[in-house]
Amino acid sequence: MDVYQLIKEAIAVGKYKPGMRLTEEFLAGEWQVSRTPVREALKQLESEGLLTPLRRGMIVRTFSREDIRQIYDLRTLLEGYAAGQAALYRSPEELKEMQEANLAYEQALREQEPRDLDGMLGILRINQRFHEAVHAASRNEHLRFHIGKLIVLPLVFQSFYWYDRSEQLRSLEFHRIILEAIEKRDGDRAKIAMHEHICQGRDRVLKHVDECEKESDN
Numbered sequence: 001m002d003v004y005q006l007i008k009e010a011i012a013v014g015k016y017k018p019g020m021r022l023t024e025e026f027l028a029g030e031w032q033v034s035r036t037p038v039r040e041a042l043k044q045l046e047s048e049g050l051l052t053p054l055r056r057g058m059i060v061r062t063f064s065r066e067d068i069r070q071i072y073d074l075r076t077l078l079e080g081y082a083a084g085q086a087a088l089y090r091s092p093e094e095l096k097e098m099q100e101a102n103l104a105y106e107q108a109l110r111e112q113e114p115r116d117l118d119g120m121l122g123i124l125r126i127n128q129r130f131h132e133a134v135h136a137a138s139r140n141e142h143l144r145f146h147i148g149k150l151i152v153l154p155l156v157f158q159s160f161y162w163y164d165r166s167e168q169l170r171s172l173e174f175h176r177i178i179l180e181a182i183e184k185r186d187g188d189r190a191k192i193a194m195h196e197h198i199c200q201g202r203d204r205v206l207k208h209v210d211e212c213e214k215e216s217d218n
Contacts, residue, residue: 003033004041011050012124012153013117016060023057049152063155065209071150072202076195078147079131084191086137087182094137095183101130102175109168120161124153127160130175134182134194159201162208170200 007027010016024035024042031038042058045051051058063071086094105126112119128151135144163171174197181190 002041003027003031003037004044006031007038007041008045008050008153009121011045011060012157013121014154018060018062018154020060021054021057022051022060026057048149050154063152065206068155068202068205068209071152071155072198072205075147075150076198076202078143078150079135079198080191080195082135082138082140082143082147083178083182083194084187085140085143086134087185087187087190089139090137090182090185094133097133098130098137098179098182101126101133102172102179105130105175106172109172112168120157123160124157127156134178137182155205156201158208159204162204167200167204171197174200 007016007022016022022042024038027038027042028035042051046053046058050061052061090098105123108119108123108126112123131151135147138144174193177193178190178197181187181193
């Protein structure tokens with residue numbers, strides 16, 4: 001795994017918390033690499049909106065409640081459209097990739113231990129694999145580019161990390177509905193199911209934000 005992915009996942013799981021200052025020197029020592037790949041990784045993470053530049057170094061971005069709502073609301077529109085297009089244009093090979101990703105997702109959920117970070121990261125990667133297969137099947141590179149800019153891993157991780165068992169199973173059921181709709185080339189159903197699936201993640205993150213705010217007030 002390259003240093004970009006290592007830093008990104010460290011931000012996702014909260015190792016590097018919102019508001020934390022990151023420098024090339026610190027990260028190069030942390031991951032035992034030269035400063036050149038760290039510098040490139042920081043630039044990429046800044047372009048993805050995960051880091052904000054300082055005069056020296058970067059700071060991990062903090063997402064407000066309104067940021068979260070806006071990001072997820074845009075995702076519902078774009079990923080819903082991608083699912084609808086995938087139902088029209090998917091190939092047998094693309095459908096097979098979605099099926100395999102979803103089987104892997106189901107297996108990972110079955111084996112996951114509560115609050116296990118490594119297991120949760122594995123689930124996150126498999127979930128990305130499923131969604132990326134849907135995006136690829138839409139046959140629209142511009143759409144895929146903009147969706148990629150909106151998928152903020154720390155927020156996605158938070159939704160998975162705080163899902164209870166019923167929410168996990170509901171997420172899996174949405175995948176099955178989306179997959180079945182794409183298989184049957186039912187674009188409207190695929191679009192609606194993806195829309196609801198993304199909203200589920202949004203609502204879970206916002207619920208966690210509310211819970212944290214209540215705890216800090218007490």
